[in-house]
Amino acid sequence: xxxxxxxxxxxxxxxxxxxxxxIFLYGFIAYTAxxxxxxxxxxxxxDSFVGLEQYWRLFHTPRWHVAFTNMFLFGxxxxxxxxxxxxxxxxxxxxxxRAESFFRSIVMYPMAMSFVVTGIIWQWLLxxxxxxxxxxxxxxxxxxxxxxxxNPDTVIWALVxxxxxxxxxxxxxxxxxxLRGIDEDIWKAAAVDGIPAWRVYVYIVIPMLAPVFLTVxxxxxxxxxxxxxxxxxxxxxxxxVSSDLPSVFMFDMAFRRTNLGLSAASAVVMLGTVLAILxxxxxxxxxERA
Amino acid sequence: xxxxxxxNCNKSYGSLRVLKDINLEIERGEFIVLLGPSGCxxxxxxxxxxxxDRLSSGEIEIGGRDVTDVEPKDRDIxxxxxxxxxxxTMSVRSNMEFGLRMRGKPLSEIxxxxxxxxxxxxxxxxxxxxxxxxxxxxxxxxxxxxxxVRDPKVFxxxxxxxxxxxxxxxxxxxxxxxxxxxxxTTAIYVTHDQLEAMTLATRMVVMxxxxxxxxxxxxxxxHRPVNLFVADFLGNPGMNFMxxxxxxxxxxVVADVGAATIPLDGYAxxxxxxxxxxxxxxxxxxxxxxxxxxxxxxxxxxPTLTEHTGSDNLVVLAMGGEEIVGKFPTExxxxxxxxxxxxxxxxxxxxFDAETERRI
Ligand SMILES: Nc1ncnc2c1ncn2[C@@H]1O[C@H](COP(=O)(O)OP(=O)(O)O)[C@@H](O)[C@H]1O
Ligand SMILES: [Mg+2]
Numbered sequence: 062x063x064x065x066x067x068x069x070x071x072x073x074x075x076x077x078x079x080x081x082x083x084i085f086l087y088g089f090i091a092y093t094a095x096x097x098x099x100x101x102x103x104x105x106x107x108d109s110f111v112g113l114e115q116y117w118r119l120f121h122t123p124r125w126h127v128a129f130t131n132m133f134l135f136g137x138x139x140x141x142x143x144x145x146x147x148x149x150x151x152x153x154x155x156x157x158x159r160a161e162s163f164f165r166s167i168v169m170y171p172m173a174m175s176f177v178v179t180g181i182i183w184q185w186l187l188x189x190x191x192x193x194x195x196x197x198x199x200x201x202x203x204x205x206x207x208x209x210x211x212n213p214d215t216v217i218w219a220l221v222x223x224x225x226x227x228x229x230x231x232x233x234x235x236x237x238x239x240l241r242g243i244d245e246d247i248w249k250a251a252a253v254d255g256i257p258a259w260r261v262y263v264y265i266v267i268p269m270l271a272p273v274f275l276t277v278x279x280x281x282x283x284x285x286x287x288x289x290x291x292x293x294x295x296x297x298x299x300x301x302v303s304s305d306l307p308s309v310f311m312f313d314m315a316f317r318r319t320n321l322g323l324s325a326a327s328a329v330v331m332l333g334t335v336l337a338i339l340x341x342x343x344x345x346x347x348x349e350r351a
Numbered sequence: 352x353x354x355x356x357x358x359n360c361n362k363s364y365g366s367l368r369v370l371k372d373i374n375l376e377i378e379r380g381e382f383i384v385l386l387g388p389s390g391c392x393x394x395x396x397x398x399x400x401x402x403x404d405r406l407s408s409g410e411i412e413i414g415g416r417d418v419t420d421v422e423p424k425d426r427d428i429x430x431x432x433x434x435x436x437x438x439x440t441m442s443v444r445s446n447m448e449f450g451l452r453m454r455g456k457p458l459s460e461i462x463x464x465x466x467x468x469x470x471x472x473x474x475x476x477x478x479x480x481x482x483x484x485x486x487x488x489x490x491x492x493x494x495x496x497x498x499x500v501r502d503p504k505v506f507x508x509x510x511x512x513x514x515x516x517x518x519x520x521x522x523x524x525x526x527x528x529x530x531x532x533x534x535x536t537t538a539i540y541v542t543h544d545q546l547e548a549m550t551l552a553t554r555m556v557v558m559x560x561x562x563x564x565x566x567x568x569x570x571x572x573x574h575r576p577v578n579l580f581v582a583d584f585l586g587n588p589g590m591n592f593m594x595x596x597x598x599x600x601x602x603x604v605v606a607d608v609g610a611a612t613i614p615l616d617g618y619a620x621x622x623x624x625x626x627x628x629x630x631x632x633x634x635x636x637x638x639x640x641x642x643x644x645x646x647x648x649x650x651x652x653x654p655t656l657t658e659h660t661g662s663d664n665l666v667v668l669a670m671g672g673e674e675i676v677g678k679f680p681t682e683x684x685x686x687x688x689x690x691x692x693x694x695x696x697x698x699x700x701x702x703f704d705a706e707t708e709r710r711i
Binding site for chain 1: 398401402403422423424425428429430432433434435436437438439440441449450453454497501
C-alpha cells in the first residue's frame, strides 16, 4: 500500500479534482445530451424519450435560425473588426511612442469590466435620446442618426462595437507581445536591405505572428459562442428576436418557456460548434509541439 | 584611397558614454576587425557605420561621401548579424532576392545572381528551404549570401560566427577569409574572439570601454602592444608580466624584476627610460623556451605545473614570488621540482610604465 502511494502520489493528489471534473463537466454534458432526447418541459423527465425529435424541432424553429445565423454574423464581424483594429493599435503602440504605457492602459481598461457593465455603457451611448446621437446634435449636425439599437437590420453592429470595445485590449496585448518578441536584428537587416516598414510588417512580421493569430481567433471564437451577458445587458435579444444568440435562445427555452428538451438540444449543437473550433486548433498546436 | 572615415565620433545613451571620440580611417579593400571585451562599444560603432544608430556627434564618410545623415539603405553597405536575422517566413531564395527586388532590379537579373552566389557558398541545393529547416552554419551562409548578392561597397559583420560550434567556426572563418581575398571588398568585422581577429584582420582595432586602444596589423598589435590592456587581452595563455624597476648602470639599462635582472640594451624605448622607474616587463609564453646553449639570456627556474595542450607543453615556472608560463615544444617535458634552464627571447620583450600602463 505504501509503495503504491509513493509511486503514484501525483495521481492520488490529482484524483479528487479529476473526479469532480468528470462529474461536473463530462457528467453534466452527458446528462444534457440525455435530456435533449426527451420531451422534458420545466423539469428533466426521462420517461418521455423522443429520440432526435428535439433536434428536428430546433432546426425548424425560425428563432433558432435567427440566433444561429446571428452567431456567425456577429462572430465574423467581431473577429474581423477586433483582429484588424487590435493589430493596427498594437503596431501603432509598437512604434516606441511616448507615453506608451498610458495608451496601453487606455486600450486595456475595458477588459477590467464585466460584459454587463459594457452592455449598459453602450446601451446609454447608443440610446438616441441620451448618448452619442444627442451629443452630435448638440454640435449642430441635427440630421445625424444613430439608431442601431432600434433597427433590427443594424442592431448586430451595436453588439459588435460593444464586444470590440471590450475585447480589443486583450487582442492588442497579445499582438504587442508578439511584436516585441521579434528579433531586433530582423528590423535592422530590413533597414539595411532598404525594405520600407509597411512591407516588413506585411511580408515578414505579420506572417511571423501566425501562432498569435491562431490563439486570438480561438479565444475570440469561444467568447462568441459564450456571449450571453452582453446581449442581455445591451439589447436583450431585441428589437424582437433580431439580436438573439444561441446562448440567449438556450436560456430562454430552459427558464422562461419551460422547454428543457429543446434547450438541451440547442446546448448540444453549441457544444458541437465549440468542438468544431477547438479540435483543429488542438490538432495544429500539438503537431507543432511534436 | 580612403573608403571609410570616422571622425570624432561620440555616442551616448543618456549619461552613459558608449563611444568616446573615435577616429578611424579605413582604406579600400581592408578587412578591419574590431576586437574588445563585451560591452566595449564594438557593435555600437558598427551600427553607426551602418546608419542603424545615430551619432551623438562626429561624422562618417563612406566612399568620399558624408553619410552622417544618410539612411542605411542608401549607404551602399550590407550587414551580417550574429543571430543571422533571416526572414523566417521566406525561402532562402526569397531572403537573398528580397533586398534587390526592393531596389527595383528586374527578376531576370536577380535570379542568375542569386544562383551564382549560392553556388559560391555551397547553398545552391538549399534555395527552396525555409531558414527553420537549416542548421546554424547553413543559416549563416545564407545571411552572408544575402549580403553578397547586394554587391555593396562595404561589408559589415557583427560577431557572425559566435553562435556556431568551435569546429564550424574555424571552417567558416577560413571561408570568410577566402571570400575577402576573392572579392576584395572593404569589410568591418566585430568580434570578441582574438583568434578570429588575428587570422582575419588586415588591420585590427582593439577597443576598451568605448575607446580605441590600438590600431595595427595583427602581428604588430600582438608583439608590440601599446599598453597593458592590449598586451593582456591578446594571447592564450596570456602574456607573462614581471613587476620591477629600471636601473641605469654605466649607460646600460636593465630591469630588476625580483628574481632576475633583465638587460634591456636591445630594447627600443619609445620614451626615454628613467633610473628607478617602476615598470612591468612583459614576455609572451612562446618567448620562454628551454635553453639549448648560446642564448643571450638564460635563467634556471623550477617548474611547478605542466600541461599538455597537444601541440605544446605549457610549463608553469616559479620565478621569485611570481610564476611565469613557458610554451615548450612537446618533446620537452621537464619534471616537476627539477630546475630547468630557460632562455628569454629579449627581442620580444615589452616594457610598460607601471603607473600609466603604457608601453615605454
Ligand atoms: N540601446 C541602448 N540603450 C542603452 N545602452 C545601450 C544600448 N545599446 C548598447 N548600450 C550599451 O552600450 C554599451 C556598448 O554596447 P555594444 O556596442 O553592444 O557592446 P559590444 O558589441 O562591444 O559588446 C554597453 O554597455 C551597452 O549596455
Ligand atoms: Mg556586440
